[in-house]
Amino acid sequence: MKYNFDKLISRRGTDSYKWDSAKNEEVLPMWVADMDFHTAPAIVDTLRRRVEHGIFGYTRVPDSYYEAVTDWFARRHNWTIDREWIIYTSGVVPAVSAIIKALTTPGDKVLVQTPVYNCFFSSIRNNGCEIVSSPLLKTGDTYRIDYDDLEQKAADEKAKVMLLCNPHNPAGRVWTREELMRVGDICLRHGVTVVSDEIHGELVFPGYIYTPFASLSDGFLQHSVTCISPSKAFNIAGLQIANMVCADEEMRRKIDKAININEVCDVNPFGVIATIAAYNEGEEWLRQLLEYLYENYIRMRDFCREYLPDFLITRLEGTYLVWMDCRKLKRTSEELEKVLIEEAALHLNAGSMYGVEGEGFMRWNIACPRARLLDGLERFRQHALLLLQ
Known part of the structure; x- marks a missing residue:
């Protein structure tokens, strides 16, 4: 693969809405729908030339x-x-x-x-x-x-x-x-x-x-x-x-x-x-991005089947946003969002923000390096097991 989507890039300190909103810097944000990858080099090069004009x-x-x-x-x-x-x-x-x-x-x-x-x-x-x-x-x-x-x-x-x-x-x-x-x-x-x-x-x-x-x-x-x-x-x-x-x-x-x-x-x-x-x-960059995102989804699907069987995720046909059924925890989505931030250092979107039909669900953003995705899944697994007890 020509482009390195595994690269871990720090976004803290850039006034990123996704990364700099949490007071605790240990919180892993998997909520706001933007990606943790460098964009296509052709775009970066174009912007750089324009900036140099001044x-x-x-x-x-x-x-x-x-x-x-x-x-x-x-x-x-x-x-x-x-x-x-x-x-x-x-x-x-x-x-x-x-x-x-x-x-x-x-x-x-x-x-x-x-x-x-x-x-x-x-x-x-x-x-x-x-x-x-x-x-x-x-x-x-x-x-x-x-x-x-x-x-x-x-x-x-x-x-x-x-x-x-x-x-x-x-x-x-x-x-x-x-x-x-x-x-x-x-x-x-x-x-x-x-x-x-x-x-x-x-x-x-x-x-x-x-x-x-x-x-x-x-x-x-x-x-x-x-x-x-x-x-x-x-x-x-x-x-x-x-x-x-x-x-x-x-x-x-x-x-x-x-x-x-x-x-x-x-x-x-x-x-x-x-x-x-x-x-x-940017077409070739996008093609490789889609391969990477799809593999992220497959890894998350397989992880949930093995370690989180009580938390069904919807089949992902498109987007990089995974919808997880967390109703087994018997908590509102907003309560779960708060608990995960405070106790698991993981920020997901509360499903209730997408309408009453989203109550009990959580939305994951999986557009990130795979190591970060697996980190988030493990944080959720450990805390979910505690909540289920």
Whole structure:
């Protein structure tokens, strides 16, 4: 392997939200969804050259940016994106918030499939809308969609938008074409616009295929907005760059107005050039990253089967976020998060932050060197055995 993902890199003292939030420096953070790996060398080299220039004024987004984005999705995902459909912004969360502002009025309903990314909830509430959950159905070590429930809730005349997480965080699902078609048909039939968060789209494991929702039909394309970013796949979340893809001109005009109202219409020069470098020169690095992440998942799965049989983890099809069932401990997720930090020096995400369906679960971030992953698993094992007694 050309790139060394086993390298242990200290992130303490860099004002890392993930690593510098804990007062106790012995705490191993496996929570916030960024990776503990150096990003692709092509990105680092591009940023270094820009820094050496020494002037960091306002930036414009060049033609080469749009070309990098559209070429990547055409080449890797067979999705032809017109440059005019792209609106850039500072992140997927600001994008989702602006889209909700553009497409709803206060009091409207927004559908989500829980357990789901926690920022969906705040984006909905901050725009004065009502959260309507269509819970996913847990079946063995995976989740599936409750289409009957989704149909019933989409039929409500106040339901205007559905936030789709594709691939899904934290359930680890990579939705199939058939699943996406059924979701899209329901939403199209009831006039619900699909806003698809596809930030984890590049992080898909063998046997699974990421399908952009809007690529499935012209009807889906015209009645959806897709949020994409290289930030998760290339570990550049701090550079704050994302894109909204919206083919419908009137909808795009409303979104453009909303991002200006929310003051998230400008991006920084580092995010722009990092995106270009990632999409033009980062493909081999990403391929090797996926091999490493998949092996991390296999190691965690095998460890849990042998040493933690009471703690079922969901089958990970995509993302680097593992969902663990900890209900055998008979503690709330928030209680367990606190206990693990204080007594095991391990920080995981409480499942309850992803909706009531996440109560009793914990989310692991396994995007780290393998030695660090095994350290975290051993810390959990030792403490879980004490709690089970």
